[in-house]
Amino acid sequence: MRDEESTPVRNQAGLGRTLVAAVVGLVYFFPVIWMILAAFKTRADALATPPKLFFTPTLEHFWASFRRVSTDGAQVFDTGLDRNFANSIFISLASVALALALGALAAYGFARLRIVGRDHFMFYILVLRMVPPITAIVPLYVLFRVTGLGGGYIAIILVYTAFNLPFVIWMLRSFLDELHQPIEEAARLDGSSELKILWRICLPQMQAGIAATAIIAFVFTWNDFLFSLLLTSVDTRTVPVAMTRVVGADVGVDWGVFAAIGTIYLLPVLLIAFFLQSQLLRGASFGTVPR
Amino acid sequence: MTGIAVAKISELRAARAASPPAAAFVAPALMVLCAINVLPFLWSIGVSFFHFRADHLTTPPRFLGFGNYLDLITDPDIWEHFVNTGTMIGFSVSIQLVVGALLAFLFHRRFPGRRLVMMLVLAPMLLSTVAVGTFFSLFYDPTFGIVSAVVRPFTGAAYAPLGTPFSAMMSLVAADAWMWSPFVMLLLLAGLDGVPPYLLEAAEIDRASYWRRFWTVIFPAIRSVLLLALLFRTIESFNMFDLIYTITNGGPGTSTESVSTEIYDTAFVLFESGRASALGNLSVFVVIVLTRIYFRAIQLRKEAA
Known part of the structure; x- marks a missing residue:
């Protein structure tokens, strides 16, 4: 900052x-x-x-x-809206936490360890983030129907984790690239394991970066509509999908109720826009434009 | 002496062995990506060669070879969707770049209350697209909408922005550009921070005109971020779905149907999974090409830094 x-x-x-x-x-x-x-x-x-x-x-x-x-x-x-809010919060937090854990390991691997074809991996990971989400949903819909996972929390959390992972890996890798490496070299010579270096030396230095990554991944998940529309059931439905149900409800378009839900849903995001502007800046470029 | 050295080396070896190999670090993430992204993609490549319906899982798929693809590329409607998508991208991304740049110049300097005002501008890109889409469809309503209310005193009649193909498309463009111009602003703010102050001062001392200063000092510094913004927004606009789904639902007729909404209709309204997968793969190909250029742009930027 x-x-x-x-x-x-x-x-x-x-x-x-x-x-x-x-x-x-x-x-x-x-x-x-x-x-x-x-x-x-x-x-x-x-x-x-x-x-x-x-x-x-x-x-x-x-x-x-x-x-x-x-x-x-x-x-x-x-209306079940309290359930939808609980779902939105739980699914977003769980998938962001999972994506951060897996993404931090992978980012460290790509940033510090010898991996054959690293640039190719990084490129195709980026492609996974860029392809139209709808193309992934067609097969996932069938996959979850066949495995019986469809409509459950596990399915939707895994999907959001996978959707956020490319972004998390790119972001965290760019933060790792900026760290001062001699400290890590010293720890390595003293016999520290790579896992310990990541946990004890790297992660504590990049708390701001991790926060930025988590927030942006959270906003992606919080606002997503398409995955939730097709891969959740009544029990696991999130707020954006529930909102469209208000619009199409039997009472006609109830703009007041729709606006009320939208307003509540907007609050956390407005707070982010106020307090975390510089983190958003970093996230907008997948971490590639340093401050 | 040698004993100590040997002990040291074996200690190091033990440490190496204790720390897991590189593959173990990336494997968990790659496994999730494989299960959720790569395998389904391979499946959809397979399915695209068949006639297959996701609502009749028990009916055996019928092999068509390249039938689905041939059908698609000879279908004039599909070309229309690609042209629609391209037109929307063209309009929307150019507006985003211009508005984003203007906002960036406005917010580049520090001024009292900057954080609060910037919150107002940043909010749209953080909103749920469904909320934005649904609300814009209210703005565009001929009877109750605010657009119609503004136009009515001049024309004397209610105005339906979603009534004709071109104005419907521009209505979508307006919503998309409104949401994402702040994103371009963010990227350009980072770029403007990279303008060397001494060059600006030198230009000022030389009394270079603002226009000349822009092209010789500012533009070269923000060119690469501008390219990143252009490419990223192009890819994202190519994927646009939620806004179309909530504002026009592809109408009037099929005039604002994009590639994504066409895939959705094919897959979840008609349940033609094979054909939907084939169309999906065509659009993935487009995105891979665009991402390749984006990736190259990132690498060039890194090398330049």
Whole structure:
């Protein structure tokens, strides 16, 4: 992370820049503001023409996204959204943790040890991240149907782990490449095992990098729609898929509820955008553009 | 003397033996990748030579040879999907590069409140594509949508952006470009940090025009990141699925159907798994070529550094 104080003075801009940037930022952010506002509007306000900017806020959609009352008011359904949120959190965390563990080992192997055809491996690992996800899903769908793993947690967690691994390996390898190696050489001469060098010397030095990698992998998984749509069942469904169910629900398109779910789902990601900007920067380039 | 040396060497040997070989480090990750990515891919290469339906697993597949591939490359609709995808990539990625560059120039300098304002700009790329897609489809609604509300006072009639093929495509492009311009901005910010300050100062002292300063000092420094952004966004836009699925669902007609949505329809609506796999393999081939160029660009950048 760049130290704000060390920036040369000529790189400082004044309040004028703040004003311009704030206007640009708000315009850019407008669609998100619109969604958040829609979450607090009554159904009539949300669909008013012309669209309303001022209205009396309501929290009904936030309640309704968890408990839906039938149109005659007699029955209360559990929408299962709490389950979807728990799934999203559990599946994202588990697959990111697994991808980090396996990815750290592999990255160390590719960065420090002799592996024949290393560049070819790195290239094809990158290809695995780049191919259209839909092409992988067609065979996976059949594979999971045949093995009976389909719809379970194991299947979807493994899929996300594999989806995140290429990114994790590329990122962690680039962080390993930047470490000061003589310390490791010394440990190696003293008879440390490679595993111990990775665990005791390398990993503690790259905590910021690991955090960046974990966050971006988390965002990928958190937002993914396609894998979850086709490879999860009612029990393991994540929020992005549940959201589309709200849109197609029997009551018609309930924009308020949709916006409420979207707003809750957006919160962790907004926090990331605020606190971890420099980590995002590193992640955008698969670790290939150092700060 | 010799005894000590021998002891030392055998100790080292023991340490070597105790530390697992390189293969053991990469094997677990490669095993997961093989099971989830490579094997299914090999399977889909196999299946692409057959007539096979995933909803009738008991019906034996019928061998077609290159039948699926011949069908695909002689099908004008498939070419239309590739052309659609290409057009969308062209528009979307160029907009992303321009908007991303403008944002990067705006945010390159430090100013009070920069972190907060940048959060507003970064948010779109961190949103769920489904949420973005569904919300943009509300914006594009002719009756309730905000786009129609803005246009109506001028034309006097409701406007349906998703009504005609070209405007539907531009609506998708707008959503995709909005989401991913911040990504280009991030990459370019890293590039701008690499502009040597002394060169800028020298240019300033020489009273070079801003335009000239840009082309002679700034552009050479960000060229390689710009290339990375271009390639990465091209590949990702090629894979675009969620936005199309939620905003236009391929319509009107099939005018905004991309290669990915076509694979989805073939595989999960028609359940023609063989044909879907063949189309998938064709697009994987396209992506491998693009990734090769991307990989080369990364290596060139590393060598230059």
